[in-house]
Amino acid sequence: MSISPSLHAKACLVFGILSSLAVVSHADTLKNRTAEAYSSAGIRDGKDFPGLIDLCDLSKRLIVAGQRESDPARPRPERSTREALPPLPPMRVFDNLFFVGNRQVSAWLLGTDNGYFLIDAMNSDRQSKSIISAGILTLGLNPEKIKYIVITHGHGDHYGGQNYIATTYGARVAMSEADWQLLEDPAQRIENPNWGPRPLRDIVVKDGEVLQIPGTDIRILETPGHTPGTISLIFKVDDKGVRHTAALWGGTGFNFGPDDVKLRQYAGSAARMGEIAAKQGVDVFLSNHPNRDSSIEKMARLNSRGLNDPHPFVMGPSALKAFSVLEQCALAQAARVESDTQ
Numbered sequence: 001m002s003i004s005p006s007l008h009a010k011a012c013l014v015f016g017i018l019s020s021l022a023v024v025s026h027a028d029t030l031k032n033r034t035a036e037a038y039s040s041a042g043i044r045d046g047k048d049f050p051g052l053i054d055l056c057d058l059s060k061r062l063i064v065a066g067q068r069e070s071d072p073a074r075p076r077p078e079r080s081t082r083e084a085l086p087p088l089p090p091m092r093v094f095d096n097l098f099f100v101g102n103r104q105v106s107a108w109l110l111g112t113d114n115g116y117f118l119i120d121a122m123n124s125d126r127q128s129k130s131i132i133s134a135g136i137l138t139l140g141l142n143p144e145k146i147k148y149i150v151i152t153h154g155h156g157d158h159y160g161g162q163n164y165i166a167t168t169y170g171a172r173v174a175m176s177e178a179d180w181q182l183l184e185d186p187a188q189r190i191e192n193p194n195w196g197p198r199p200l201r202d203i204v205v206k207d208g209e210v211l212q213i214p215g216t217d218i219r220i221l222e223t224p225g226h227t228p229g230t231i232s233l234i235f236k237v238d239d240k241g242v243r244h245t246a247a248l249w250g251g252t253g254f255n256f257g258p259d260d261v262k263l264r265q266y267a268g269s270a271a272r273m274g275e276i277a278a279k280q281g282v283d284v285f286l287s288n289h290p291n292r293d294s295s296i297e298k299m300a301r302l303n304s305r306g307l308n309d310p311h312p313f314v315m316g317p318s319a320l321k322a323f324s325v326l327e328q329c330a331l332a333q334a335a336r337v338e339s340d341t342q
Helices: 005-024 035-048 079-084 125-138 162-169 177-184 260-280 295-303 316-340
Strands: 091-094 097-099 108-112 115-119 146-150 172-176 203-205 210-213 216-222 231-239 242-249 284-287
Touching (some): 035 316, 146 210, 162 172, 231 260, 242 260, 242 316, 260 316
Antiparallel strands (some): 108 115
């Protein structure tokens, strides 16, 4: 059944109005709140984002990335327990978007036979060979068509496997200037023996820039906070030929200690991303960790999806609430830090 152009235009108009309301409805109430009020608002908006609401936990210690402090009240899962879980198989999530990561960290392949973007490269060359490359082959795709590795931020669980992909398939590595500098500065970068080698400076992407492969575009947005040069992405995805717009948030955790300035920077990035996402008609929210965007659960539902069932990753205007959760949780933690230092 075809949809008339006039009905399609009306539907787009309604979606745009709902999208704008979803982002700005709370704007007037985000002033002079207590940490508890921000936290409650974030948790309320996060009912569809269970992987994000722990950011609003005001009892959680704010540590610095690379520090392995233990919290007796929240013991880290045992590695053996995590490794006992079955691996995630590679999956075609949309017509042009494929999951090739594991339970801890995502790697997304975006594109067509004309060429692919690989969004993040996991921890190590071993993983990029045995999980990313092997997963691409399992899906019947050609890893030699990877044109760009887009690194969302300069932590090794996202760049650590880039060397294998870049040297084996000739892919270029793209990252923001601020995070190239982060990796080039021994005082800033984080070292971990489990991570593969740092990439050598290659492509510098800038805010608002669009990377293109024939048939596939990625819009780059600088969203500093998680790292100085975290980038988030907006791109089109197709479900059985129906087009949707996805936003991938490039850095989630508050991993820089009790720093109210960075927390407010993070909140500002989330607010701006939400505004841009609303204008772009984003209806799919993605992360680079599958526990953050519920990819594991959604892929399980996708695997058993009936012919007429909705796509589990497509959320409509509700997808935009993720950015409200991120903003309000960051503001909650900032208010908490400021209160603790008074």
